[in-house]
Amino acid sequence: MSRGAEAVAAARVWPVAVVGAGPAGLSAAVTAADHGIDVLLVDAGGAPGGQYWRQPGDVVPGGRDPDGRETRPHAEHGGRRLTTLWDALQRHRDSGRLTLLSRTQVWQAVAEDGVFALGLTPSPGSPPGPARVRAERLVLCPGGADRQLPLPGWDLPGVMAAGGVQSLLKGSGTLAGRRVVVAGTGPFLLPVATGLARAGAEVRAVCEAGRPVGWARDLAAVAGVPSKLVEGAGLAAAMVRHRIPYRTRTVVRRAVGTEELEAVELVRLGRDGRPGERVERVEADLLAVGWGFTPALELGLQLGAATRVDVDTSLVLEVDERQRTDVPGVWVAGEACGVGGSVLSDLEGRVAGAAAAEDAGAPPRAGTPARAIGRHRRFARSMHRNHPVPEHWADWLTDDTLLCRCEEVEVGRLREARDELGASDARAVKQVTRIGMGWCQGRVCGFAAACLTAGLEGREVAERDLRALGSRPLAVPVTLAELASLPTGPGQPPQA
Template structure:
């Protein structure tokens, strides 16, 4: 058994930056990634030929060029992680289907997946997450539908819509539930991240060119179809955030890409006992110190798991984590002091921008009102909003654990990854209190993080 200085979990921007920074300082580094190629969701690609469709591809190429100094394990989704400290210090065993990897330090850079809240018809074939539409396009070269509606909230809807339109889909409309005009209240934060505004402008121009209509304060409130999606109902949202009665209209489409921000994948941190809290956007995130260290000695976190903030912030956090780890192991300092303080400044600025983004694009408060009692909340176990409400009202299921045990919401194949946020919110709302980090933790705890076979278990040491 050989022990690496550092095991990085996730090969997206944060993980790559942490890995190469630590490796540059002489650390022995292993990178475990669920995907077949490094890059994560952000730099998802089929081959090098896809470079033109990516922003910051040069950054990725630069990181990948430094890759041969570390051990990259592709297709290595981890299913279990354990802390095994010895006389030398912290040590971790990371179990994947093919191998067990040991490390003195751990970087959790597992990123995030789309956050979707339920609405009538959201389980129809033809309804996909915004990230799913993007992954099919960039990772597979497939446009998932011909006539597409893009809905939800957040800036990510723009690249999804323009990507689909550029690839030949008819994008009927982009429906943003919130009002981006409110960025005006966050002028300082927005100007501090000028490149982000430029990026938004570029997408705006591409939408104009492709004649993609963009409607703010408008939401998809239902999806229709029998065996698959045939259309959606969209409605206007009042300045106070509720659906304007009588404003509903039908839009025909065979595809809906929907997203309400992102849910960080914090299960590794939760399994190791790292402190978490509820971020401003309502997501459960890992609490870190100035050097990206979590509350558990030897465990660091970088990127979306510490608070959703985008790829540039993830890169900065990754570099800082790799730097801090190399120093904690007594290696040469990878970053000069000036460079470190520059990264800390950028991190502060990008976090301010992320906070503004979260303030402008919250998950709209009206969503539980859209869910009639028949609307599914948990897709895997087919648990309706009515069943969750009834469990709270009549069976006194006051928390996530109660709802799970009584209804099985969050206990199916996906283990609450898809419905955890919504179930936690519905339960708290029905119990007449605000949702808390404890509610979210109840749906984020997955000791076994992937389905495994008995043969996997038997073959593990």
């Protein structure tokens, strides 16, 4: 983005600002612009598409390849929709209706003087841009990150989040390992495994903790979204073609190695959900683990939006049928209001973008995809029910298992905090142990720590537990110099 455009972005008050350019945010921004409203789209990535439609580093809107040809987006799934959105984005940029701030992260959102102020910081390795923009309305589409559960040895080099492994492959063509085990739960494990196999890795096993046969009890939810059947059939065929073993009710109990990952220990879960006694060792130099996704809620929580606990035990932002939160002028779409996949995120983005545009004065238009959203949400609920986090996952933890890797807090320390110091909720545990106070600010360990704390008290994890480890005054890391440059004095909003 040019310096002149950056100055314009910072100088004016935008009718609508959209945060995040994944399927939800890209759809919301294009829809609002289609309604004739000026839109600012802020995204941390180099090219719109988010993690799901992640593009190689040399593919950007309006960019050219070494032969002078315009670079075009590509995606394994949903590529046609991405192309449509990409072309609409470029059309609105050319007309001046939409401004894109790429490689820019939003670290703070506050309400001031009747508008919303967003604190901005460049993505790592990117040049500085505007430090602050203002908008009358916000559409938050921040996406989410891999949910992780601790296990003995998960701090070894070679143990990675499944989404991180996929991002390396999509973004730069980098294979994170050659002998791979993919483990956790949920359909996302399959595209990770097949993508690695196509790139030349030997995928030695996909270990699914759940029992996918449970889908047979909820055929109505599956039949309502036939595209998922087609996608699933394609992934199953790829698994067969690459001869990837698929093991159900199987988990990785331990990652084995001294300086780096050498092998994993697999155990099968019994009918009671507890790990069995028989251990199988599989040699591997990469373990890709994913237990679903944790929504990114920082900006919504900073603004005081209401939350709820979703079917998959994620804390999500509460929205109505038009994607509105209980904070006037704030809409949310995508994973932040419930993990449901790219198509659902895209549909919610359309609704949120149209609602924000109409609030800005655009005339209403027909075509709200309410029925399609309902079908995809039913499918998402069924997916979460059939691929839950194992009830007894804490059984494979030892006292010396690292829970918070940033602060090097072991599981035994959390248990001591409860037994000896009376820390009975996640907030107290955080204060006593420093869990969630390191570099990641609880993004990796927060869910596990909240669940472990509740489990020690013999209760289900509660909204207050998840909020205690999910609320952050800084949504992303920011430098002290940027904080020092913030406006201060009477009438200024409180700073972090």
